[in-house]
Each structure stands twice: as structure tokens, then as C-alpha cells.
Amino acid sequence: MSERRTKKANGQWALADFKVGVDNVIFSVDTEQNRLLVLLVMRDKAPFLHYWSLPGTLVREGESLENAAYRMLAEKIRAKNLYLEQLYTFGGPRRDPRESAESYGDRYLSVSYFALVRFAEAELVADGVSGIAWYPMSQLPDLAFDHAEILQYGYRRLRNKLEYSPIAFEVLPELFTLGDLYQLYTTVLGEGFADYSNFRSRLLKLGFLKDTGVKVTRGAGRPAALYRFDAEAFAPLKDKPLVFV
Structure with a gap:
């Protein structure tokens, strides 16, 4: 041997x-x-x-x-x-x-x-x-x-x-609604991870989601704004914990 x-x-x-x-x-x-x-x-x-x-x-x-x-x-x-x-x-x-x-x-x-x-x-x-x-x-x-x-x-x-991290935007289309983004998070993290209104308010305050001025209608609900992820605006927040939730 x-x-x-x-x-x-x-x-x-x-x-x-x-x-x-x-x-x-x-x-x-x-x-x-x-x-x-x-x-x-x-x-x-x-x-x-x-x-x-x-x-x-x-x-x-x-x-x-x-x-x-x-x-x-x-x-x-x-x-x-x-x-x-x-x-x-x-x-x-x-x-x-x-x-x-x-x-x-x-x-x-x-x-x-x-x-x-x-x-x-x-x-x-x-x-x-x-x-x-x-x-x-x-x-x-x-x-x-x-x-x-x-x-x-x-x-x-x-x-x-x-x-x-902005990993969610790797799988979302270039233009998306806040509802689309929230749905992705709830699919991965579960329904109880955050209230939609708080989620929406927090992300808009951070300033890296840019409103395109275009709205889309889906089903019987009100038209929803389409947003785009701004990587340059996100850069100062990179690697900071709990940015999204």
C-alpha cells in the first residue's frame, strides 16, 4: 500500500x-x-x-x-x-x-x-x-x-x-412596478417579512428607484407607476445591512 x-x-x-x-x-x-x-x-x-x-x-x-x-x-x-x-x-x-x-x-x-x-x-x-x-x-x-x-x-x-443587495433587479425586467418588487420579496422571504406600505415608503425614501413617468394597468386596479433601478444612486448604500427590508 x-x-x-x-x-x-x-x-x-x-x-x-x-x-x-x-x-x-x-x-x-x-x-x-x-x-x-x-x-x-x-x-x-x-x-x-x-x-x-x-x-x-x-x-x-x-x-x-x-x-x-x-x-x-x-x-x-x-x-x-x-x-x-x-x-x-x-x-x-x-x-x-x-x-x-x-x-x-x-x-x-x-x-x-x-x-x-x-x-x-x-x-x-x-x-x-x-x-x-x-x-x-x-x-x-x-x-x-x-x-x-x-x-x-x-x-x-x-x-x-x-x-x-440589489440582487432582485437581476431577475426583474428593466421596468417594474413596486408591486412586482414586493411580490418577488414575499415569494422568497414569505408573506410576513414586511407590510407593503412600509416596504414601499422605505424604498422610495432611499432614492435608488426612479419613476419613469409611465403607468401600467393590470386587471381592475388603478394604474401603477413603472420604476427603474438606478445603480449609481444605490452605490452609497452598497453592502449596508437591511436596506430593503
């Missing part, structure tokens, strides 16, 4: 060998049905054959982690607008059944990424997978590996980002 697979004579363990993978937690918001969705793919090989999982890939020789994440996005979804950031690294022992308890083989490290895309613009790519689908966060199947843990970590990140 090789030295790296045995305990050294001086009492120290050999260094582990790793295979590095990237797993993407890809969220979207279906504003028509008020659903927060996550993209899942069905595995067509062991381990966890025919289980749903997060879209993932092993990092190729000479490929950066970020490029691997973007490659996996491009292989599974086509979208004009998306937000992507590194989420967390999951590397606990035995997180992958391919790690053999007897032989101390390669460890499987997952560097996860968190993405947000516009639902109306997103086109799923089924090439190379036996299944791909948007799943509501309220109706998740059993997931392969530790992907349920990775997904919940991503969900917490999404909720936190909504509180202090």
Missing part, C-alpha cells in the same frame, strides 16, 4: 488527494405563480443513479473554478441575464460514496456556486442528462450526495442577499 494511504511512522497522517468539483445552486422566481424555483438534474450514473441533484461537474485540467461554474451553467441553461457568486466549499470526509473507507482513496471536494436567473428568459438544455427541471423549493425531492445541505446553504445566502 502506498505511503499516502497509510499512517506515517512518526504518527502523522498522509495528506489527502482531492478531486475538485463545482455544484451550482441555480435559483429563479416564477412571479406569475409566486414560486421560488431551483434547477435540478437527474443523475444517469452511480452513485445515486436516478436521483435528482444540483447541476455539477468536475474541474478540468487548467480550468479555473469560476470557469467550471460558468461552463456548467452554459451546458444546462441559456439565459441572457444571470447573477453568479461563489457560495461555500463542502469537503467533509465520506460526503461522496466513491470515497472508500478501506482504501482511503480520493476525497471529493465540492466548491458550490450560487446563481440567480430570470425565469421568463431561461431556456433549459437537456443534452447529456436524463432529466432536468425547475423544482419549487416547497416540493423538493430527495437529493443525491449532500446536495440538500448545499441547497439550504444557498437558500440562506439568497435571503440574506435580498436584505442588503
Whole structure:
């Protein structure tokens, strides 16, 4: 047995060998049905054959982690607008059944990424997978590996980002009503996160929503003003907590 697979004579363990993978937690918001969705793919090989999982890939020789994440996005979804950031690294022992308890083989490290895309613009790519689908966060199947843990970590990140960053405008159209914005927040954070009137008043006082002067009528209600997000006006508030809620 090789030295790296045995305990050294001086009492120290050999260094582990790793295979590095990237797993993407890809969220979207279906504003028509008020659903927060996550993209899942069905595995067509062991381990966890025919289980749903997060879209993932092993990092190729000479490929950066970020490029691997973007490659996996491009292989599974086509979208004009998306937000992507590194989420967390999951590397606990035995997180992958391919790690053999007897032989101390390669460890499987997952560097996860968190993405947000516009639902109306997103086109799923089924090439190379036996299944791909948007799943509501309220109706998740059993997931392969530790992907349920990775997904919940991503969900917490999404909720936190909504509180202090303009991430919501990554998935809203360029022009939107305050009702559209409030609906997105309630879909992700829940109905009780804030009263609409307080939400509206707070955001308008902050000054980074610009009234276009155009109104839109939906249903039997009164015409609603269309707004545009002003990134320059938001800049002084960047990274300050609880800007939006």
C-alpha cells in the first residue's frame, strides 16, 4: 500500500488527494405563480443513479473554478441575464460514496456556486442528462450526495442577499412596478417579512428607484407607476445591512 494511504511512522497522517468539483445552486422566481424555483438534474450514473441533484461537474485540467461554474451553467441553461457568486466549499470526509473507507482513496471536494436567473428568459438544455427541471423549493425531492445541505446553504445566502443587495433587479425586467418588487420579496422571504406600505415608503425614501413617468394597468386596479433601478444612486448604500427590508 502506498505511503499516502497509510499512517506515517512518526504518527502523522498522509495528506489527502482531492478531486475538485463545482455544484451550482441555480435559483429563479416564477412571479406569475409566486414560486421560488431551483434547477435540478437527474443523475444517469452511480452513485445515486436516478436521483435528482444540483447541476455539477468536475474541474478540468487548467480550468479555473469560476470557469467550471460558468461552463456548467452554459451546458444546462441559456439565459441572457444571470447573477453568479461563489457560495461555500463542502469537503467533509465520506460526503461522496466513491470515497472508500478501506482504501482511503480520493476525497471529493465540492466548491458550490450560487446563481440567480430570470425565469421568463431561461431556456433549459437537456443534452447529456436524463432529466432536468425547475423544482419549487416547497416540493423538493430527495437529493443525491449532500446536495440538500448545499441547497439550504444557498437558500440562506439568497435571503440574506435580498436584505442588503440589489440582487432582485437581476431577475426583474428593466421596468417594474413596486408591486412586482414586493411580490418577488414575499415569494422568497414569505408573506410576513414586511407590510407593503412600509416596504414601499422605505424604498422610495432611499432614492435608488426612479419613476419613469409611465403607468401600467393590470386587471381592475388603478394604474401603477413603472420604476427603474438606478445603480449609481444605490452605490452609497452598497453592502449596508437591511436596506430593503
